[in-house]
Amino acid sequence: LLSGTRSAAAHLGWGVRSRPGFRVFVAMGGRRRMAEGSLWTLAVLATLLPGICLGGCPEHELERREEEANVVLTGTVEEILNMDPVYRTYSCRVRVWRYLKGREVVTNEILLDGGKKVMVGGFGDPSICDNQVIVGDTRIFFVNPAPESMWPKHRNELMLNSSLMRITLRNLEEVEFYAEAVGDMDNVPEFEVESAHRALGPKPNDR
Secondary structure (H helix, E strand, O other): OOOHHHHHHHHOEEEEEEEEEEEEEEEOOEEEEEEEEOOOHHHHHHOOOOOOOHHOOOOOHHHHHHHHOOEEEEEEEEEEEEEOOOOOOOOEEEEEEEEEEEEHHOOOOOOEHHEEEEEEEEOOOOOOOOOOOOOOEEEEEEEEOOOOOHHHOOOOOEEEOOOOOOHHHHHHHHHEOOOOOOOOOOHHHHHHHHHHHHHHOOOOHHH
8 A cells, every 4th residue: 555655646746754643745835644544534524424425314304294194193013914025015003092193084994993003004115214113112103094096905004104203202292292282291191101211211220
C-alpha cells in the first residue's frame, strides 16, 4: 500500500513524508494531510452512510400513519396463519385489548370469537418497515379493512397499513393524542400498562 501510494504521489509530482498516524502529501501550493483512521472521518461516515448507502426504511410520521389507518388497536398475536411460501407474507389471529380508533369500522364479519379477536394480514410486506411478529407479541396495529381487490384471500381481514408499534406508555399517549381516543390514560387497560412496564424494564430496586 505504501509503495503504491508513493508511486501515485510521484506520478502527480508530490513528495511523500510518513509520520506515525498520518501521511503528508507535499504539493505546489501547500500540504495535504491524509489522516489514516481518524475519528472525525469515521464519525462523518457513520452519520452519512446510513442515509446515502443503506437507504434505510422510509416511514411516515406518526400523525400521518394514524390518519391513513381507519382502525388503530392494541392486541396480542395468538396464532400465525396463511404463510405464503413465495412472498413470505402471513396473517395473524390477534386478541384485541382496545380500539384507539375506528371501532365502528370493524364489522361483525371481521370480528372473531365473540368480538374478542380479529384476523390481521400483511405481515412480511416489504413495503412496511416493522412487519414481523411472533406468537405472544403485543403491539399497536395501524390497519384498514382489506379492499375487494384482495378478496377472497383476505376477505374479512384487517390489513397492516404501516409499521407495528411496541406497547409503551409514551407510544400509547402519542397514538391517543393523534387518534383522539375516547377516555384518557387513567382508563388504559391494566394489560397495556403491564406490557408498557415490561418494555421499560425492571425498576432499579427490582434488579
